Amino acid sequence: MPAMGSQAPIARSLLAWYARKGRDLPWRRDPNAYRVWVSEIMLQQTTVVTAIPYYNRFLRRYPTVRSLARAGEEDLLAAWSGLGYYHRARNLLKSARIICREHGGEIPDTLEDLLALPGIGAYTAGAILSIGHNLPFAAIDGNIQRVISRLGSLRGDPTKAPVRRAIAGLIHQLMPRRRASDFNQALMDLGAMVCTPREPRCPVCPVRSGCEARRLGLVDSIPPRPKAGGALAVEMVAVAVRRDGDCLLVTRRDGSINRGLLEFPLAGFSGEGDARELAIRMGARLVGRVGHVRHTITRHRIRIAVYDARPSPAGRRRGGGRRPISLSEPQERLSTGAGDPSARWCALEEIAADQGLPVSGTARKIARLLMRPGRRLGQTAGPV
Numbered sequence: 001m002p003a004m005g006s007q008a009p010i011a012r013s014l015l016a017w018y019a020r021k022g023r024d025l026p027w028r029r030d031p032n033a034y035r036v037w038v039s040e041i042m043l044q045q046t047t048v049v050t051a052i053p054y055y056n057r058f059l060r061r062y063p064t065v066r067s068l069a070r071a072g073e074e075d076l077l078a079a080w081s082g083l084g085y086y087h088r089a090r091n092l093l094k095s096a097r098i099i100c101r102e103h104g105g106e107i108p109d110t111l112e113d114l115l116a117l118p119g120i121g122a123y124t125a126g127a128i129l130s131i132g133h134n135l136p137f138a139a140i141d142g143n144i145q146r147v148i149s150r151l152g153s154l155r156g157d158p159t160k161a162p163v164r165r166a167i168a169g170l171i172h173q174l175m176p177r178r179r180a181s182d183f184n185q186a187l188m189d190l191g192a193m194v195c196t197p198r199e200p201r202c203p204v205c206p207v208r209s210g211c212e213a214r215r216l217g218l219v220d221s222i223p224p225r226p227k228a229g230g231a232l233a234v235e236m237v238a239v240a241v242r243r244d245g246d247c248l249l250v251t252r253r254d255g256s257i258n259r260g261l262l263e264f265p266l267a268g269f270s271g272e273g274d275a276r277e278l279a280i281r282m283g284a285r286l287v288g289r290v291g292h293v294r295h296t297i298t299r300h301r302i303r304i305a306v307y308d309a310r311p312s313p314a315g316r317r318r319g320g321g322r323r324p325i326s327l328s329e330p331q332e333r334l335s336t337g338a339g340d341p342s343a344r345w346c347a348l349e350e351i352a353a354d355q356g357l358p359v360s361g362t363a364r365k366i367a368r369l370l371m372r373p374g375r376r377l378g379q380t381a382g383p384v
């Protein structure tokens with residue numbers, strides 16, 4: 001275990017600072033394990049500022065684990081719409097149902113039971129146990145890795161097992177057993193507000209007198225900077241098939257990513273010919289090019305060329321092996337044949353809005369592109 005300043009004063013200083021300067025976050029008001037769980041799942045791939053309005057809406061709609069367990073998947077995805085990474089919402093739903101079925105509606109308070117739930121890993125379990133149940137468990141996220149690595153002058157990669165073990169050991173040395181909840185949240189806030197990745201504010205840090213990295217002049221090199229991973233460029237086309245002005249055709253995804261969400265018909269290529277073929281498969285014809293949107297998922301930098309299309313009377317005849325949808329039918333839900341299980345007409349405003357429909361992030365961006373001035377009635381940026 002590395003040398004470090006005396007542990008009790010470090011914890012005392014940190015907790016006193018947290019009492020004065022800790023962030024006022026909605027999941028910290030009247031906290032319980034359910035709220036901690038929902039907030040931690042939302043924060044996995046979302047910043048605090050972005051998550052707050054979604055969290056407030058979600059808690060109004062599903063205030064308890066039992067209300068969440070009763071939710072329909074489509075309603076839940078609509079409540080999650082805009083946050084992305086929808087597997088998080090599906091796992092919340094599955095876990096809520098297991099908790100009601102197997103734990104009497106109480107969020108488990110053992111590591112073993114929590115890790116058995118879908119979507120809950122070591123960090124989230126530690127957060128629920130420590131912050132939600134005030135039990136002495138570590139919850140080691142990136143912020144806490146950095147803070148503890150600097151406090152103890154741990155020079156290795158904090159994502160690797162030996163350093164992770166050392167970090168967990170230091171946290172357990174420092175943590176006052178009855179203040180696990182406040183202690184872990186104080187570390188999180190210190191990492192977010194003071195001991196930041198670049199230019200940490202050491203002169204105002206409440207634990208500076210016990211910080212080994214500061215004493216040794218190693219603050220800028222701990223933790224070591226990760227090597228940048230290469231981004232992958234992906235080109236796609238989307239067709240916006242319109243009828244009746246601003247009514248657009250969307251399909252429901254059935255793949256592993258964004259399953260169940262509504263999106264515009266998409267194909268993984270970039271040329272106009274690909275867009276034309278996609279339109280034909282949807283029983284439509286291209287009428288113009290609208291522009292493009294960009295979207296990032298993990299390392300994928302996606303550029304989607306968007307084309308305007310109209311229902312084609314000849315669509316049925318040109319559909320080839322795939323059965324194209326009948327765009328003349330007035331119903332809201334249409335069968336589109338193999339590989340494209342459902343489609344429906346939705347108002348452009350509904351697709352572009354932040355709540356209501358379970359819509360993918362790319363569909364929302366495309367809808368907003370279509371809503372820009374001069375595009376509402378289908379004016380295009382160029383002919384095809």
Ligand code: SF4
Binds near residue numbers: 206
């Ligand atoms: Fe981080 Fe500086 Fe505080 Fe050490 S003194 S914990 S490096 S902010």
